[in-house]
Amino acid sequence: MRNLLMILSFLIITGCSKTPSLPMLTEDAKIVAFGDELTAAPHLMAEQTYPALLAKQLKRSVINAGVTGETLAQAVKRFPQMLETEKPALVIICHGGYAIDPTNEAANTQTLEYFRQMLGLARAKKISVVLIGIPEKQPPHFAPADFYKRLARAFEIPYHGAILSKILPELQMMDAEQHLPNPQGYQLLTDGIIEILKESKAIP
Secondary structure, eight states, X not given: OHHHHHHHHHHHHTTOOSOOOOXXXXXXXXXXXXXXXXXXXXXXXXXXXXXXXXHHHHTSEEEEEEOTTOOHHHHHHHHHXXXXXXXXXXXXXXXXXXXXXXXXXXXXXXXXXXXXXXXXXXXXXXXXXXXXXXXXSOTTTOOBOHHHHHHHHHHTOOEEOSHHHHHTTOGXXXXXXXXXEOHHHHXXXXXXXXXXXXHTTSOO
16 A cells, blocks of 8 residues: 555656646745535545645645535536635645546537636636646546647646546445545645645745
């Protein structure tokens, strides 16, 4: 188990190409983790979720803005009010991978547009964003949709596509009943996010 964690950590840390820089987060900076059930983690205690783990390790406020079962159409409507209410310095977006349907080009175009709206609004408000790719396929493939990488390049924001692609296929990292990461999986996700924040110079 220990060897598995070390291997996965290495793959996650080395899974990113050159990372765009972000402004350094101040000690009082607020971070929002925005997503669906992967972020909300309704099967775990609050302190076991990745936003709580991230807050503990960064010693900063991290709001869990995950909503179980939320669609991207609902998320894009919630996003502006969340920014207005929370006024975060950084938003970590982990949403939408399951919305991709290889047989429905129109729906995929709409998915891309939803992300463009959210990322465009954050940029207009000068709020930093980190994008986390969610795998679109079932095992044994487990790869994030290509649009995540394209969006990250277009908006020049940090992106990590390797984290969940390494966690979700590993039974030791997953809650078998909920099909979501278990506490060990969320710790690994947290570690990966911290690495990309370091690479982007958001934290020392």
